Each structure stands twice: as C-alpha cells, then as structure tokens.
Amino acid sequence: MKKTYILEDLDCAHCAAEIETAVGKLEGVKSSTVTLLTQKLVIDVDETEAAGITKEIRKIVKKFEPDVEVVEK
Amino acid sequence: MSKKLKKLLRRIGIGALLYLLAILVPYIIPNLNENIELGLFLFAYFVIGGEIVKAAVKNIGHGQIFDENFLMSIATIGAFLIGEYPEAVAVMLFYQVGEWFQSYAVGKSRKSIAELMDIRPDYANVIRGGNTEEVSPEDVVIGETILVKPGERIPLDGTVTKGSSSLDTMALTGESIPRDVAQGEEIISGCVNLSGVLEVKVNKVYGESTVARILELVENAGSKKSEAEHFITKFARYYTPVVVICAVLLAFVPPLILGGGFTTWIYRALSFLVISCPCALVISIPLSFFGGLGGASRAGILVKGSNYLEALSDAEIVVMDKTGTLTKGTFAVTKIVPAKGITEGELLENAAYAESYSNHPISQSLLTAYHYAIDKSLISDVEEIAGHGVCAVYNGSRIYAGNSKWMEKQQIQAQTAEEIGTIVHVARDKDYLGYVVIADEIKADAKQAIDGLKAAGMNKIIMLTGDQKKTADSVAGELGIAEVYYELLPKDKVDRVEELLGNKSEKGKLIFVGDGMNDAPVLARADIGIAMGGLGSDAAIEAADVVIMTDEPSKIAKAIQISKRTLIIVKQNIVFAIGVKVLILLLAAVGIATMWAAVFADVGVAVIAILNAMRAMRAK
Numbered sequence: 055m056k057k058t059y060i061l062e063d064l065d066c067a068h069c070a071a072e073i074e075t076a077v078g079k080l081e082g083v084k085s086s087t088v089t090l091l092t093q094k095l096v097i098d099v100d101e102t103e104a105a106g107i108t109k110e111i112r113k114i115v116k117k118f119e120p121d122v123e124v125v126e127k
Numbered sequence: 128m129s130k131k132l133k134k135l136l137r138r139i140g141i142g143a144l145l146y147l148l149a150i151l152v153p154y155i156i157p158n159l160n161e162n163i164e165l166g167l168f169l170f171a172y173f174v175i176g177g178e179i180v181k182a183a184v185k186n187i188g189h190g191q192i193f194d195e196n197f198l199m200s201i202a203t204i205g206a207f208l209i210g211e212y213p214e215a216v217a218v219m220l221f222y223q224v225g226e227w228f229q230s231y232a233v234g235k236s237r238k239s240i241a242e243l244m245d246i247r248p249d250y251a252n253v254i255r256g257g258n259t260e261e262v263s264p265e266d267v268v269i270g271e272t273i274l275v276k277p278g279e280r281i282p283l284d285g286t287v288t289k290g291s292s293s294l295d296t297m298a299l300t301g302e303s304i305p306r307d308v309a310q311g312e313e314i315i316s317g318c319v320n321l322s323g324v325l326e327v328k329v330n331k332v333y334g335e336s337t338v339a340r341i342l343e344l345v346e347n348a349g350s351k352k353s354e355a356e357h358f359i360t361k362f363a364r365y366y367t368p369v370v371v372i373c374a375v376l377l378a379f380v381p382p383l384i385l386g387g388g389f390t391t392w393i394y395r396a397l398s399f400l401v402i403s404c405p406c407a408l409v410i411s412i413p414l415s416f417f418g419g420l421g422g423a424s425r426a427g428i429l430v431k432g433s434n435y436l437e438a439l440s441d442a443e444i445v446v447m448d449k450t451g452t453l454t455k456g457t458f459a460v461t462k463i464v465p466a467k468g469i470t471e472g473e474l475l476e477n478a479a480y481a482e483s484y485s486n487h488p489i490s491q492s493l494l495t496a497y498h499y500a501i502d503k504s505l506i507s508d509v510e511e512i513a514g515h516g517v518c519a520v521y522n523g524s525r526i527y528a529g530n531s532k533w534m535e536k537q538q539i540q541a542q543t544a545e546e547i548g549t550i551v552h553v554a555r556d557k558d559y560l561g562y563v564v565i566a567d568e569i570k571a572d573a574k575q576a577i578d579g580l581k582a583a584g585m586n587k588i589i590m591l592t593g594d595q596k597k598t599a600d601s602v603a604g605e606l607g608i609a610e611v612y613y614e615l616l617p618k619d620k621v622d623r624v625e626e627l628l629g630n631k632s633e634k635g636k637l638i639f640v641g642d643g644m645n646d647a648p649v650l651a652r653a654d655i656g657i658a659m660g661g662l663g664s665d666a667a668i669e670a671a672d673v674v675i676m677t678d679e680p681s682k683i684a685k686a687i688q689i690s691k692r693t694l695i696i697v698k699q700n701i702v703f704a705i706g707v708k709v710l711i712l713l714l715a716a717v718g719i720a721t722m723w724a725a726v727f728a729d730v731g732v733a734v735i736a737i738l739n740a741m742r743a744m745r746a747k
Contacts, residue, residue: 063131065230067409068195071360089349090410091237091417096350117189120182121131 055104059095061088061115062123069118076114080107095124129234135227139220142175146216168212176203176219193367195404202400206722209390209397214722218401225730232737233410246298246317246338248282254326264316264333275325281316284336285327292323299341300676301427317341340668344429348420349413351432355697359412363405370712374399377716391718398715401725407704411736412697418743419693427676428686429661435672438655439690443635444627445585445683448620448649449592449602451642452659452680453576454567458488460496461568462546465561474561478553480521481528484509489549492565516551527554534559547601569602572681577606579684583691589627591620620649628654640683643670657683693743700736707732 064070070090077095078086082103087096099107112124149167153159173180176199183196199222206215251264252274259274264282267273272288275281281294293305296318305321308314314327317338333339378396382389416433423430430436450456465474479497482490483506494501509519515536516529527537534541534552539559544550548566552559570576580588589610592599599613612623628637636654643650643658647670650656658671660678668674675682711728714720 063129065233066406067413068363068404068406071363071409087350087352090233090413091349092346093237094346094350096347120185 055099055101057097057099057104057107058127059097059108059111060125060127061093061095061119062125064088064090064093064119064122066119072118073115076118077111080110080114082107129230132227132230132234135223135230138175138178139223139227142171142223143220145171145174146220149216150213165207165212168216169207172203172207172216172219175216175223176200179219179223180204193371193403195406198367198371198400198403202397202722205393205397205400209393211394211722218722218726221726221730222401225726225733228734229406229410229730229737232734232741233414246280247342248280248316248338251282252276252279264336267329267333269329269332271329273327273329275320275327277320277322277324279320281314281318281320281325281327282336282338283316283327283329283333284331285314285329287312287314287325288328289326290323292325293321294318295321298425299337299427301425301682302677340665341424341429344431344668344674345420345424348430348432349417351434352413353416353433353437355437355694355701356412356416356433359405359408359701363409366405367403370399370403373712374403394722395715395718398720398722398725399712401722402708402712402715402728404729406729407708407733407736408701410733411700411704411740414737414740415693415697415700415743418740419689419696422693422744423686423689426682426685426689428682428689429668429674429676430686430690431672431674435655436690436693438636439638439673439687440694441634441636442583442585442638442655442687444587444589444631444637445580446589446591446624446627446637446639446653447608447680448639448641448646449590449594449599450567452640453573453590453602453606454569455678456567456642458492458549458565459568460492460563461548461566462564463561464542464544464546464564466542466559469560474553475563477521477526477555477560478528478551478563480506481517481519481526481553482551484519485511485517489551489565493551493563496563524555528552547598567598569605570678570680572679574606576680576683577608579681580687581607583684583687585687591615591623593617617645617648620646621652624649624652628652638683640680643668643674646670657686696739696743700739703739704732704736 067090070088074086074088077083077097082100084098108126115122115124149171152167153164179196180200183194183200186194186197199219203215203219206218248264250261251267252259253262253267254272254274267283273283287308287310289310291309293307294314295305296302299317316336374396377399378393382392416436419436420430420433447453463471463475465471475497479493480501482493483501483503505521507520509517511517516527516533518525518527527533527539528551530550531541531552534554537554539554539557541552541559542562544562544564546564548564550562550564552562554560577588588608590599590603590608591612593615594613596613599611603611615623624637624639631637638655638657639649639653640657640659641650642660643666650658650670655673656671657673657675659675659680661668661674661676673686708728711720711724715725
C-alpha cells in the first residue's frame with residue numbers, strides 16, 4: 055500500500071537522499087521516494103508491515119535531520 | 128522565512144560582529160596575549176558554528192563520517208590547530224551564510240513554483256436549504272448546487288444551471304482568451320469566474336475534480352526522477368569519500384616523500400574537505416527539473432515526470448494522429464461553390480432551410496454556417512430519402528439538397544466537385560444553385576505546429592489516420608507532412624509505432640500525439656505519449672505521459688523547447704559545479720588556491736547553480 059508523509063522543513067538535498075535510501079531498506083518497504091521540493095516521502099509498503107512503519111520512519115528522519123517534523127498524510 | 132532560518136541569520140550576524148572584533152582587537156591593543164586572541168576567535172567560532180560541531184559529534188555516533196557537518200568541523204578545527212585562526216572562523220562563517228542562502232533559495236523557489244500552480248480553490252459557496260454556506264470544497268457532495276461569484280475560483284466540476292459568464296482558464300491552459308459559458312454547459316474546477324454569477328450543479332466530488340487531479344499529477348511529477356538526477360545521486364555517493372581520501376593522502380604522503388613541514392600540506396588537505404560536499408549538484412539538478420515542470424504547466428502542458436521532460440529533449444520521431452490532433456474532429460462548412468448568378472448567401476440559405484429538420488451532423492454544420500435563425504413556418508412538405516438527400520418546400524419553391532445521386536434522380540445537371548469531404552448539392556425547382564463542401568477542419572495552428580516541430584529539429588514527422596487516402600493526403604499536403612499512413616485500424620496504429628520504434632536510433636525518442644480517446648494503447652507504447660485537449664478529459668490525463676490542456680498542437684513544439692531549455696540548464700549546472708570543484712581541488716593541491724577559494728567552490732557554486740536552476744521555471 056502507498057503511504058505519503060510530509061517532511062516539514064526538509065531543506066538539505068543530501069539528507070533527503072540519505073533518508074530515501076534508509077527508508078527503502080526498512081522491512082517490507084518496496085519503494086521509497088523523497089522529493090525535496092515538495093517535501094514529500096512516498097513509500098510502497100506491505101500491508102503486514104504498515105502498522106509500525108511510521109515510527110521507524112520518524113526514527114530515521116530524526117537521525118539524519120533532527121529538525122524535520124514527519125507528518126503522515 | 129522559517130523560524131529556523133531566522134535563528135540562523137541572527138546567529139550569523141552576531142558571529143560576524145564577534146569575528147570582526149577578534150580581528151580588530153590586536154590592532155587596538157598591541158602586544159595582546161595570544162591566548163586571549165585565540166579565545167576571541169574561538170568564541171566567534173562557536174557562536175557561528177557551534178551547532179555544526181554538535182551535529183557532527185552526534186552523527187559520528189550514528190556512524191556517518193562523510194556527513195557535511197563532520198567534514199566542515201574537521202576542516203575548521205584543523206585550521207585552528209595549525210594556527211590559521213581567522214581562516215577557520217571565516218570558513219565556518221561563509222559556510223553558514225551559504226547554508227542559509229541555500230535554504231532560503233530552495234524555500235523561495237518551492238514557493239514560487241507552488242504559486243505557479245496555485246489553482247487550489249479555498250472554499251465553495253454551497254446552497255443548502257435556501258441559504259448559501261461557505262464550506263471547504265471537500266465537503267460538497269455530488270448533486271448539490273454551488274454559487275460562484277465573479278472573481279471566485281470554480282471549486283468543483285459541474286454543470287451550469289443558472290446564469291452565464293466568461294471564465295479565465297489561464298492557470299490551467301495558458302490560454303489568455305476567456306471562455307464563455309452558459310446554462311447547461313459543463314464547467315471545470317480551477318478556472319476563475321470573470322463576469323456573471325453562476326449556479327453550478329456539482330457532478331464530481333473534490334478528489335475527482337479536475338483541479339485535484341491536476342495538482343496531484345504535478346506534485347507527483349517530481350518523484351519520477353530523470354537520468355540526470357540518478358547520475359548526480361550516484362556521483363555524490365562516490366565524490367565525497369574520494370575527496371576525503373585524497374585529503375588524507377595529501378596531508379601525509381607528500382611531506383613524507385618530499386619532506387618539509389606538515390602544516391602546508393595539512394592546510395591544503397583541509398581545503399579539500401571544504402570542497403568535498405556535493406550540495407550544489409544534488410540540489411540544483413532536481414530544482415532545474417522542477418522549475419521546468421512548473422514552467423510547462425503554466426503554459427498549459429502537464430508533464431507527468433522529470434524523466435519525461437528529459438526524454439522530450441531527445442525526441443527524434445513525432446507520430447501524430449490526424450483526427451482530433453491536427454484536425455478539429457468536427458464537421459464544418461469549408462467551402463461554398465455557388466452556380467453562376469447565385470450568391471454564396473443564397474446557396475447557403477436554401478441548403479440550411481432544406482436540411483433544417485434533420486439532425487444529422489451534416490445539417491448541423493450547415494445551420495451553424497448559416498448563422499441566422501430558421502423560421503420553420505416558411506418550410507413545408509419535408510421529405511428525407513436515406514442515402515440521397517432531402518427535399519422541402521421553402522418560400523413556395525421546391526428545394527433539393529443532397530449528393531450527386533440525388534441530383535441525377537431529379538434530372539438536375541450538377542457540377543462535379545473536386546474537393547475532399549462531403550458534398551451537398553442544392554437545387555431550386557429544376558435550377559442548380561451550386562454545392563457546399565463539409566469537411567473536418569484543420570486546426571488553426573496545425574501548420575504552425577508542424578513548422579515548429581521542424582524548427583525544433585524533428586526531421587521525421589509522421590501522420591497516422593483511419594481515414595481514406597484522399598483525405599489523408601490532402602491534410603498532409605496542406606501541412607507539409609511527408610510521411611502518411613492511412614486507412615489504419617487502431618491495432619494497425621500500434622503495429623506502425625512498433626515498427627518505427629525498431630528503426631529509430633538508440634538514444635532517440637519517439638513521441639506519439641493523439642487525442643487520448645481511442646489511442647490509449649499507442650500512447651502507452653510510444654516513448655512519450657502526448658494527449659491533446661486534456662482539460663475535462665479524464666481518459667487523456669490517465670493515458671498519456673504529457674497532457675496538453677488545450678486543443679493546440681503547436682504546444683508540442685513548445686513542450687520540446689521547454690525540455691531542451693531545462694536540459695541545457697541542467698548540463699550547465701553539472702559542468703559548472705563539477706568543473707569549479709575539480710579546478711579548485713587541483714589549485715588547492717599545488718597550493719595556489721586558499722581556503723577562501725575552497726569556500727567559494729562549496730557554497731558560492733551552490734548558490735550560483737540554484738539561481739541558474741530557477742531560470743528553468745520561466746518558460747518563454
């Protein structure tokens with residue numbers, strides 16, 4: 055299933071790429087795309103893993119960009 | 128400006144003052160203790176870059192050693208250690224100024240691109256129980272009636288039930304001439320109501336309305352990344368580690384081989400670290416594409432992804448469908464040929480009256496061409512013979528209108544018509560009045576479209592049509608298209624495109640342009656499928672990679688032009704950023720470039736590249 059997150063205040067291109075790669079490696083995530091200009095993270099995740107995924111994503115984002123707020127859409 | 132940016136700006140301002148103080152104090156108080164001087168510089172340094180050092184320390188814990196915070200910290204702390212205090216602080220200061228400017232520019236461009244596509248309606252005036260209520264467009268259901276006042280944006284798709292007005296479709300189509308609407312007509316969300324008050328019966332919920340679909344499409348366009356973006360991501364992954372390793376080697380190998388002081392070489396190595404961030408590239412390439420996508424959508428061209436915008440610049444073959452793409456797909460009177468002594472108006476009047484009872488498309492086009500209202504009391508005894516024509520009594524005379532067989536049957540000597548299309552011969556009693564040609568019209572800008580494509584370097588333009596040879600040749604001849612395939616079934620069109628795909632060069636791309644109605648398979652098969660007249664057509668928006676919102680084929684050349692311009696900017700940025708960085712790296716290695724030059728290679732280049740990227744947005 056597709057999930058979209060807004061990464062508020064994301065303004066570092068390098069970090070965007072790091073977040074994209076790290077989220078893509080999470081269990082059950084089939085695809086992960088971060089678009090810096092729309093500040094969006096779109097993932098395709100298995101239904102079975104979807105429940106806990108937001109928490110995992112928050113953890114990753116905090117690691118690379120502590121100032122960025124993750125908002126689920 | 129966000130809070131974060133304001134905070135950073137304040138920090139930079141205070142830091143810069145402290146830095147100036149640290150430089151000036153030794154001049155005012157001579158023989159100052161060197162430790163106090165160092166203390167002043169360190170104070171300025173931590174005010175400016177304390178956050179960076181903190182983040183660096185934190186990130187080492189996460190195992191991120193090639194993180195830019197870390198590299199900057201090492202470079203500046205290293206400069207302190209070798210006694211270059213002013214430079215250490217300056218590097219951090221300019222790095223922060225650059226970071227600030229970068230964030231500001233990205234935020235600004237994000238905003239201006241968003242404004243470019245600002246078609247989102249804020250509210251809807253819905254009529255409930257006799258009163259108008261202002262609600263969010265999402266809260267209106269199908270079947271409800273909304274009120275749209277002049278100056279307001281139409282929030283949802285629907286049918287006009289009351290009133291008439293003209294609509295500004297500029298934001299959706301790039302078209303500056305307003306479109307007139309009246310009762311009973313369908314209208315599309317996103318347009319701005321210009322003159323009259325309209326009551327509109329909603330026929331789509333907000334999520335399925337045109338405006339929501341377009342916004343979604345544009346927002347997702349950035350996530351389909353281009354080759355250039357993939358290249359840059361890959362490049363960045365190797366660039367930083369390679370430069371850092373070079374820096375380490377530069378610091379220790381030459382002094383061991385050549386002898387001499389470590390300080391000189393460490394200074395050069397630190398400059399390397401300053402240049403090692405690939406930011407300029409990573410940020411300016413997607414920004415250029417995004418700007419290009421934004422500029423295109425302002426011109427009424429929706430490109431569904433950066434990858435398609437990139438592919439358009441490699442277009443080599445353009446395959447176009449005839450009906451609906453180059454021609455209007457509707458019938459209209461294209462020529463009136465009266466017999467001797469008869470005026471065009473007289474001929475048309477008789478034809479229109481005779482056919483006025485029929486609702487065949489041919490009669491409709493005659494009535495449209497006639498312009499005046501038909502007084503039905505003047506006609507009687509209407510008779511229609513299928514496959515031949517009609518006869519009716521008008522103003523006391525018997526009028527015959529139909530094909531040549533119909534004329535033969537009445538033993539009327541009709542003129543032979545050479546024109547392409549449907550010919551309607553007209554006779555009054557036994558006198559021949561002349562004939563009217565009804566045909567599918569070529570679009571006003573079709574010739575300009577083909578010329579534009581030729582000017583853009585497309586030397587292979589091909590027209591496909593299901594029509595017969597005579598019609599196909601005539602349209603192609605008029606437009607200057609050399610290669611034409613006719614009498615094709617939808618399946619044949621796919622086969623043709625397959626064949627052409629096999630014959631093109633490896634890098635070249637094939638564009639197929641259709642109206643999106645019956646050619647979904649071909650649109651999908653082509654490298655780039657372009658659908659015409661997307662405004663209001665879900666099928667077209669769904670099937671194509673590029674959607675032209677209006678009916679103008681000349682926008683195809685425009686799309687290619689925007690694509691080429693964007694790609695030029697992308698290439699400029701890649702060459703400029705990599706070029707400057709490599710040059711400064713070389714100069715730093717041999718000791719010509721100072722750390723100041725290194726800071727320029729890092730943040731200066733990023734800022735220039737971002738400003739250049741913004742040009743992509745301004746489509747001419």
